[in-house]
Amino acid sequence: MKAIKEKDLLKFNENFDKKPVQKALSRVLVKNDLQNIFDKQETSMKNQFKFSHEIKTLPVTNQKASGRCWIFAGLNVLRELVAKKYNLKNFELSQNYTAFWDKFEKINYFIEIMDDFLDVDADDRTLKHVLQTGIQDGGQWDMFVSLIEKYGVVPKEAMVETTSSSSTRFMNQMINVKLRQYAANARHLKQDEKAKDIEKLKEKTLDELYTFLVLNFGMPPKSFDFEYVVDDTYQVIKDLDPKSFYQDHVGDILSDYVSIINAPTTDKPFMMTYTVAYLGNVIGGKDIKYLNLEMKDLKDLVLKQMLNQEVVWFGSDVARYGDRKVGIWDDEQFDYEEMLGMSFDMSKADQLDYVQSAMNHAMVLTAVHLDNQQPLRWKIENSWGDQNGNKGYYMASDSWFDKYVYQAVIHKKYLNEAQLKAWEEKPKVLKPWDPMGSLAK
Numbered sequence: 001m002k003a004i005k006e007k008d009l010l011k012f013n014e015n016f017d018k019k020p021v022q023k024a025l026s027r028v029l030v031k032n033d034l035q036n037i038f039d040k041q042e043t044s045m046k047n048q049f050k051f052s053h054e055i056k057t058l059p060v061t062n063q064k065a066s067g068r069c070w071i072f073a074g075l076n077v078l079r080e081l082v083a084k085k086y087n088l089k090n091f092e093l094s095q096n097y098t099a100f101w102d103k104f105e106k107i108n109y110f111i112e113i114m115d116d117f118l119d120v121d122a123d124d125r126t127l128k129h130v131l132q133t134g135i136q137d138g139g140q141w142d143m144f145v146s147l148i149e150k151y152g153v154v155p156k157e158a159m160v161e162t163t164s165s166s167s168t169r170f171m172n173q174m175i176n177v178k179l180r181q182y183a184a185n186a187r188h189l190k191q192d193e194k195a196k197d198i199e200k201l202k203e204k205t206l207d208e209l210y211t212f213l214v215l216n217f218g219m220p221p222k223s224f225d226f227e228y229v230v231d232d233t234y235q236v237i238k239d240l241d242p243k244s245f246y247q248d249h250v251g252d253i254l255s256d257y258v259s260i261i262n263a264p265t266t267d268k269p270f271m272m273t274y275t276v277a278y279l280g281n282v283i284g285g286k287d288i289k290y291l292n293l294e295m296k297d298l299k300d301l302v303l304k305q306m307l308n309q310e311v312v313w314f315g316s317d318v319a320r321y322g323d324r325k326v327g328i329w330d331d332e333q334f335d336y337e338e339m340l341g342m343s344f345d346m347s348k349a350d351q352l353d354y355v356q357s358a359m360n361h362a363m364v365l366t367a368v369h370l371d372n373q374q375p376l377r378w379k380i381e382n383s384w385g386d387q388n389g390n391k392g393y394y395m396a397s398d399s400w401f402d403k404y405v406y407q408a409v410i411h412k413k414y415l416n417e418a419q420l421k422a423w424e425e426k427p428k429v430l431k432p433w434d435p436m437g438s439l440a441k
Helices: 006-017 020-028 041-046 069-086 095-117 125-133 141-151 169-191 195-217 242-251 295-307 336-340 348-353 398-404 417-423
Strands: 224-230 233-240 257-261 272-276 290-292 312-316 361-371 374-381 393-397 405-411 428-430
Touching: 006 020, 020 336, 069 095, 069 141, 069 242, 069 312, 069 361, 095 125, 095 141, 095 169, 095 195, 141 242, 141 257, 169 195, 224 242, 233 242, 257 295, 272 417, 290 417, 295 312, 295 361, 295 398, 295 405, 374 398, 393 398, 398 405
Parallel strands: 257 290, 272 428
Antiparallel strands: 224 233, 257 405, 272 290, 312 361, 312 405, 361 374, 374 393
16 A cells, blocks of 8 residues: 655645646635535526426425435325315325334334344344344335335324424434344343243334334324315315225325336346345335336336326435525536546446445426427426425436436336336345435435
């Protein structure tokens, strides 16, 4: 290994003096934030909130200080069906209700899979991954489907937000302490040849954490009335339960959708399916499953669904090339390389393989602007409230879409015969820490 020497520093200083742009930039940065100086004015013309094909949708929702975007995005897709059926101009399904059951199912999932690690070494990599991950707010599409099919949905008024449901960090910390305590105690019981006592420990831990969830989220309703107003006329449907409300008033449709991804890494050939070890929430629920497609094929399916007036749940990396206040994601709107004098270019595959990028946020595609049948920009329903962007709606350039969109959920009817056949194949199991196992938050 080579240490930095004095002659190296002299050379770097001499090189800096030969870089007029960076010398001037050093003056600018004395009183300016680095991330706010790269905008390219000339790109603003193409980043307009105007779209040739738009699906009318309801006002945006707000996940606040929580990582429930995948739940919000999923419920935003479903609420459009209710709003259309009952002619509602503003309507939300209870994100708190779904998040309660997600937390409880994740707690049980953690406890049950810990049975696989009672005898392994304490430094086993998979055990460490499970323990470090604990439970989080984040999730995947198939986890959303498992929750809705098991527990149904309720209108937001039937289980409103609480402070804890909207700000989950400390609550999650406490749950994870309890789960790691469980893992330690269960392993101690196995080592002490008292494995028969693990079931009692499971039941006690589940009971304690169920109580903790009720304290933070409230008690999930078993029945409720659906009240709404249309054209100034009050309406009510009485004595509903969450599962019947989903089946009869939303529509039991989720099993018709598949999750497609674009992961162009050498270990994931296209037209094959994948799952991720130890990723899930509901024991006995829907397995995580993806069909990996080239981006042109993924985008073709997204367009087919949108041009048929159906919104699309999708997952992307929103930490790249974005302006949250304006509401734009565009990899061409920032002039990093010329301003800083160095390249940041990485292929999509390299970004995945070298931990530079992964899917971290789920939203809903609601519009696309086409020119000669080619997409130029996309309109996005986010769940960060209506104070930023275009009343909470965002726009993404098509080049950003290519680089940072990783997943979309598509109705099976839009897949061609070869894609449907590939979907039916048994999935390859990826390691728990694979980037395709990342959670949308």
